[in-house]
Every structure is written in structure tokens, then in C-alpha cells.
Amino acid sequence: MDKSEPGAGAGAGGGPAAALKRAVTSPYALLVLAALFWGGNWVAGRGLRGDVPPVALAFWRWVVAAVVFLPFTLGDVIRARGTIRREWLRLVVYALLGVTLFNAMVYWGLGRTPAINGALLNSAAPIFVFVTVWLAFGERARWLQMAGVCLSLAGVATIVTRGDLAALLRLEIGRGDLLIMVAVYFWGVYSIMLKRWPTALSPTTFLAVIMIIGMVFLLPLFLWERAAGGSVTVTARSVAGIVYLGLFASLGAYICWNRGVQAVGAQRGSLFQHLIPVFTTIFAVILLGERIEPFHVIGIALILSGIYLATRRGPAPAATDGG
Secondary structure, X not given: OOOOOOOOOOXXXXXXXXXXXXXXXXXXXXXXXXXXXXXXXXXXXXXXXXXXXXXHHHHHHHHHHHHHHHHHHHHHHHHXXXXXXXXXXHHHHHHHHHHHHHHHHHHHHHOOOOXXXXXXXXXXXXXXXXXXXXXXXXXXXXXXXXXXXXXXXXXXXXXXXXXXXXXXXXXOOOHHHHXXXXXXXXXXXXXXXXXXXXXXXXXXXXXXXXXXXXXXHHHHHHHHHHHOOOOOOOOHHXXXXXXXXXXXXXXXXXHHHHHHHHHHOHHHHHHHHHHHHHHHHHHHHHHHOOOOOHHHHHHHHXXXXXXXXXXXXXXXXXXXXXX
């Protein structure tokens, strides 16, 4: 496996070009890109809800990603078959958590819960990560990280409640909320594993393998959904949306996220999920004609401030994840 971190090859010098290369290939830049691509996922998913059933949406987005990605990586997968046989269990777990269960449960949940509930639960992933790492590994978070989590959550709550924080008290937890909550927890465990249970495969080979395994597990769910009457309405919009989800929300986002989290750890990396509603707001203004309101500006400012605090290096606790 390539153990080098993104941007590690750039030295301290090299002028503006080297500085730009270090900036755009840094793990934090990769995490921002992942959040950008996933922000578009919420807008695309909203537009496709009436045309594409949830499991079909999860399945076809990965089919598109595989059609584009596998021709370039299948040779590497075949050459790495020995490593794949040795690591089959962890690869199956990665695929189930990060490809099959997370995607299917999110789309199932969004069909049963308001957007405000789903957005808040998705942004709770850093809390799940901090608690799980603490319980499983006895690792304590730095106070700056915890302060950053709280500040970012306040920003997310400001955006999704349109500045009416009292709306949080009126939320009801239903089946959709529970599905998304479990899905987000699965994603948190997936992110922790990237740092704690690393694979010997290169990042691209790893993604290709879990993509294949994940689609194998999605296939029976997809066939069951079709047998139950779920069908895709083929339009220019639905095709364009699925292509976007396959190329950017699946392929591009996962590559950026996996490399970024492997470099900085799940605790820091998970905080960048708070950028997803920021980018969702921007895309909604551009693509859906929505206006930026004062609560958007306040919420985005809180989120960015929280990420800044949480990614600063303060005094280290007794045990850290090396991030």
C-alpha cells in the first residue's frame, strides 16, 4: 500500500507551483472536495426521488462508477488477488458499511423523514465517531475538537431550522430518522476503520474492490425492489442525476474521503461532513433558485469556525489516533 500522505512528495520549497500542489493535494483539501461532491448528492437525490426508487438509486450510482473506474483498475485488482484473499473479511465489512448499507439506508430513510431530520442526523456523524473511538479505544478528544464539534453542529442546526432553533424541540423520531441514524453510525465506523484497520491495498484498488463487493450485496435488494413494483422513470434528468452520483458522489467523493481520513484520522476527518449542508445550500441557490438568507450566512460561519477549531493542534491527550 502507498503509505505516503497526499502532498507528501512536495518539499518545503519549489515556489508558488509547489505550494499550490501541496494545497490542492492536502488531506484537508481532499475532505473539502468530498463534502462538495456529497453536497450535490442531496440536491440530486431530492430531484430524483419521484423517478428512482431508493435501492435502485444506490445501485445504479455504483454501476456508473464501476463502468468508469474498473477498466482502469481491474488489472490492479487481479494482481492484488493474494492480498484480497488475505483481507477478504475486512474488505467485506468495508463494502457492507460504506457502500451497501449506508447508501441504501440513507435513501430509504429520506423517503420517510423530512429533510431537516435527515440533515441533522447526517451531521451527527462526528459525535458518533468521537463516542465510538472513546468507548472502543479509550481515546479522549482534545477540548478544541469537542468545542469545534459543538460549534459546527450549532451551525448545521441554524441552517436546517432556518434560524428557528426552537424547531429542534418539535422534531419527532420516526422510522426514517432511525434508518438514517443507523446509516450515519455505519459511516462513522467505516471512517474509523480506515485509520484503525488499514488495508495493504492501494487506495484505488481498495475502492475498486469494495465497489464490486458492495454492488454484489446491493443486487438482491435491487431485484427485490423491482419485484415489489419499484421502477426507474428514464428521463434526461434522472440519467444526468445518476451519472452525477456515480462519477462525483460515489467515485470522486470516496477517493477523496478515503485518502483524507487515512491521513488525518476519523475524528478530524468526520468534522468535514459539516460542510455538506454548506455546499447543499450553495447548490440549492444556483440550481433550484433558492435565496441565501441571513441564517445561511450565520450557519456557514459557525460551521467553518468549528472546523477551524477542531483541526487546530492543541495539547494532546494521553492517547491519540495519530491524526
